[in-house]
């Protein structure tokens with residue numbers, strides 16, 4: 001597993017896709033998804049210049065975070081139980097997976113304790129899959145308005161984890177829909193709500209996601225190899 005060359009290859013792909021569709025590669029951030037992977041691999045990625053890492057499991061993250069010696073930034077991207085939010089307090093720069101008011105309230109409460117702001121994304125369940133977290137389209141506006149009133153939280157955009165399709169083209173409509181929803185919310189001009197960030201696209205479909213406006217792609221397998 002050559003983490004460094006994987007990262008280099010993904011960065012080249014990001015640049016190629018961006019130049020093909022007329023986007024600035026600077027606005028596409030690579031989130032290296034290191035869930036289940038050990039600190040040594042994260043350090044290796046950091047040595048290759050990677051700064052932003054995504055984690056999905058609270059305990060797995062806590063077990064290794066102190067062993068990551070490079071200055072990196074952490075984003076939490078996985079399903080999150082409210083009673084575990086306190087363990088992330090002050091340790092993560094962004095939470096991509098905010099999908100309900102009770103969770104947002106708990107994040108607000110915890111970050112009030114350290115008197116710091118925290119960036120969040122609202123997660124949409126566009127495929128309406130029972131197995132996945134995320135709010136649905138009908139509730140999005142209400143949820144955004146409610147969250148916007150909570151102290152410390154800064155809504156930066158939307159995130160989605162669409163249904164897995166072997167053919168990335170089949171995922172394109174979901175990415176497009178997420179972008180439309182972000183534009184819809186943006187037009188409402190809710191105070192304290194920004195819709196600049198679009199967290200979408202994973203190892204097998206990030207090219208399509210970039211074409212559809214992703215500003216954060218969450219790539220695990222293509223950097224660190226398959227997970228057990």
Ligand SMILES: *Cc1c(COP(=O)(O)O)cnc(C)c1O
Nearest residue numbers: 033056077202203218219220221
């Ligand atoms: C695991 C995970 C990813 C990364 O998936 P890969 O297919 O390994 O790139 C992206 N987003 C979320 C929310 C994940 O849980």
